[in-house]
Structures are given as C-alpha cells and as structure tokens.
Amino acid sequence: MANVFVSTFPFCRTSPRALQILEENGHQVVVNPNGRKMKPNEVAEAAKSFDALIAGTEDLLPLVKESDALKLISRVGVGLDSVPLGLCTERGIAVTYTPDAVSPAVSEMAVCLIVDAMRKLTYADREIRQSKWSRPYGDRIGGASIGILGFGRIGKRVASHLLGYLPKEILVCDLLDQSNEIAELQVLSNQIYHFNAKVGKNWNPTAIKQVSFVELLKSSDAITIHIPLEKENINLFQENIFRSMKNKAVLVNTSRGEIVNETDLLKALQDKVIxxxxxxxxxxxxxxxxxxxxxxxxxxxxxGSCSEDCREAMEKEAAENLVSFFKGQSVKDRVV
Incomplete structure (x- = not known):
C-alpha cells in the first residue's frame, strides 16, 4: 500500500470520508500540518519520500524534480497549471483530477460576486460598520450584458444560473465553437421569457451569443473569468485591456490569479477606468x-470550491482515484 501525503488545505474539514477511504484501503496518510497553503519548497521537503500526493493548487515543480518515490499526484480540483505535466510524463508519475465536483460551487459563487459587485452589497456592509448610511445605488443583472470568458463546465453553469436574472444578453467568449450549447441555453431562455409573460412580467428573452474577446470587453457590464491558466493568458487582463472595458464594468475572477495583473487592476480601479x-x-x-x-x-x-458538499465530493473523488490507481484499475479522470 502507499504512503500518502496530503498537501491541500483544507482537507476533511467537515467530512472524514476521504481520509476513511484511504485508510480503509490500507494507505498510510500524513496531512498538511501547516494549516495553510504550502509553499513549493515546503511541499517538496515534506512529500519527497511519499508514494502519492493529494494536492490542491500548490506549485509541484520542485517536488516532481526532487522526488524519486512519487508515483501519483491526485489533484483535488480541476486546474492543472500547478502540475508540471510534461515532467510528470518523463518521470513516470501519474496525474488525476476531479473536474466535475467543483463546478456547482464555483459557478454559484461567481454569480454571487457579480451581484455583490454590481449592487455594492459589500460596500454597504463596510459603510454600516463605519457608522455610515449612504444607501449606494448599483446596477442589476436584469437588463445588463454579462460576459463569460471561457465556456467549459463552470462557464456553462454560470450562464444557466444567470438566465433567471433575465439579463439583456449573455456574451460567451471561448476558443471552441459553442453553437450547440448556446442553442440549448437559448431554448431555456425563451421558456423563462414565456413563464414571466404568463405572470404579467414584460421581459424580453435573454439573447445568448458567442463573441470575440474584443467584443466581450467592449460590450459587457460584467465579465467573469473561467479559463485555465496557460502561458498565453498570464497577465491577460492588464492596462490596455482594462481601457477596452466599459468604465461601469465589474471584473470577477474565480479562475487563477495570474490571469489578472494586480498592479494594473489597482491603477484601473483608482483611476475609475472600470x-x-x-x-x-x-x-x-x-x-x-x-x-x-x-x-x-x-x-x-x-x-470558490469551499461549499461543504462540493469540497467533500472533490476530496472523495481524489481519494477514490488514488485507491483505484494503486489497485491497478483504470482511473476515469486520469490526465497523465
């Protein structure tokens, strides 16, 4: 059986099921003792003699370079930018992930953040805590143009959630042709329109269309990011991109931090560019x-993934992937 190090944090915070699965199958488990996200050198030092790693978003390059024992990385979550897949292939290290379990929690949170930013809810909370009461005005999703950058599992869920708010349009930007998925969503949008018409609401159905990145920036009142981190999109959102957006626009990022240049975002917000x-x-x-x-x-x-049900499902799937791998069984969500 395998010696397993768990670097992701938190792990089994609300449910012990993932740990139970590992231990019931004879694996010896050591869990991140730091109570926070581990740094790359910390993961490398702690896990270099282990057979398997259950990982979060920690940078695993130093570990993969240094370890002669590692046979499997079981990723809790969907993003693989922190895993050096090419080097793992060279060194014979298998990689699995849990792409489905995270989607409900992240998509719901993205929509919540759009509402919060547009309606200035957190801003109002801060005012009350400072004994202020300005009753700030904001904008609604209803009647607005909402842009979704990346139309994979999470982006599609975001679009379906947004339909209930009756935006004017949902603008989809993706490298792949999403015509079929958009057509299905348009049918749902029309059904929502007809339901509202029955109860006396005078809405128009939300238009859903795929657009270029330039059009997404120019036309969106809010943009939510749902693309993986790759070399080509590091610092994708920087000064000239912010200047291409509406000055009333809000930007939501639940994907990867490196996609947004934080220095340029700070200046864009200070200068009221967005x-x-x-x-x-x-x-x-x-x-x-x-x-x-x-x-x-x-x-x-x-x-984004930290709802109790989704986190439990992600951890459980990561544990099950590990168990299947060391039993010599096929693993559905194996990447390498």
Whole structure:
C-alpha cells in the first residue's frame, strides 16, 4: 500500500470520508500540518519520500524534480497549471483530477460576486460598520450584458444560473465553437421569457451569443473569468485591456490569479477606468496586497470550491482515484 501525503488545505474539514477511504484501503496518510497553503519548497521537503500526493493548487515543480518515490499526484480540483505535466510524463508519475465536483460551487459563487459587485452589497456592509448610511445605488443583472470568458463546465453553469436574472444578453467568449450549447441555453431562455409573460412580467428573452474577446470587453457590464491558466493568458487582463472595458464594468475572477495583473487592476480601479472587481484568486496566496485598501474591491480566500458538499465530493473523488490507481484499475479522470 502507499504512503500518502496530503498537501491541500483544507482537507476533511467537515467530512472524514476521504481520509476513511484511504485508510480503509490500507494507505498510510500524513496531512498538511501547516494549516495553510504550502509553499513549493515546503511541499517538496515534506512529500519527497511519499508514494502519492493529494494536492490542491500548490506549485509541484520542485517536488516532481526532487522526488524519486512519487508515483501519483491526485489533484483535488480541476486546474492543472500547478502540475508540471510534461515532467510528470518523463518521470513516470501519474496525474488525476476531479473536474466535475467543483463546478456547482464555483459557478454559484461567481454569480454571487457579480451581484455583490454590481449592487455594492459589500460596500454597504463596510459603510454600516463605519457608522455610515449612504444607501449606494448599483446596477442589476436584469437588463445588463454579462460576459463569460471561457465556456467549459463552470462557464456553462454560470450562464444557466444567470438566465433567471433575465439579463439583456449573455456574451460567451471561448476558443471552441459553442453553437450547440448556446442553442440549448437559448431554448431555456425563451421558456423563462414565456413563464414571466404568463405572470404579467414584460421581459424580453435573454439573447445568448458567442463573441470575440474584443467584443466581450467592449460590450459587457460584467465579465467573469473561467479559463485555465496557460502561458498565453498570464497577465491577460492588464492596462490596455482594462481601457477596452466599459468604465461601469465589474471584473470577477474565480479562475487563477495570474490571469489578472494586480498592479494594473489597482491603477484601473483608482483611476475609475472600470468600476469594481471581485477576486477569489491571486498571484500570491494568502493575499495581503494593496487591493484590500480599495472600497470597490471584494476579496475572498480562494474559496470558490469551499461549499461543504462540493469540497467533500472533490476530496472523495481524489481519494477514490488514488485507491483505484494503486489497485491497478483504470482511473476515469486520469490526465497523465
């Protein structure tokens, strides 16, 4: 059986099921003792003699370079940018992930952040805590143009959630042709329109269309990011991109921090180039940078996946992938 190191944090916070699965199958498990996200050198030092790693978003390059024992990386979550897949292939290290379990939690949180940023809810909360009461005005999703960058599992769920808010349009930007998926969503949009017409609401059905990145920037009142981190999109959102957006626009990022240049975002917000931002992910985590000083920014703790049910499902799937691998069985979500 395998010696397993768990680097992801948190792990089994609300349910012991993943740990039970590992131990019931004879695996010896050591869990991240730091109570926080581990740094690359910490993972490398702690896990270099282990057979398997259950990982979060930690940078695993130093570990993969140094370890002669590692046989499997079982990723809790969907993003693989922190895993050096090419080097894993060279060194004979298998990689699995859990792409489905995370989608419900992240998509719901993305929509919540759009509403919060557009309606200035967190801003109002901060005012009350400072004994202020300005009753700030905001914008609704209803009647607005909402842009979705990346139309994979999470982006599609975001679109379906948004339909209930009756936006004017949902603008989809993706490298792949999403015509079939958009056609299905348009049918649902028309059904929602007809339901509202029955109860006396005078809405138009939401138009859903695929657009270029340039059109997404120009036309969206809010943009939510759902693309994987790749070399080509590091610092994708930087000064000239912000200047291409509406000055009333809000930017929501629940994907990867490196996609947004935080220095340029800070300046864009200070100069009112765009109106607001909501970030769940950062270049460096935990985040303690200057964006926390701005009132028009909502900051959360890389917690898009942190609903109790989704987190339990992700951890359980990661544990099951590990068990299947060491039993010599096929693993559905094996990447390498």
């Amino acid at each position: 109106a607001a931002a909501a970030l769940d992910v950062f270049e460096e985590e935990p985040y303690y940078g200057p964006l926390k000083e701005l009132e028009q920014v909502i900051l959360t703790q890389h917690m």
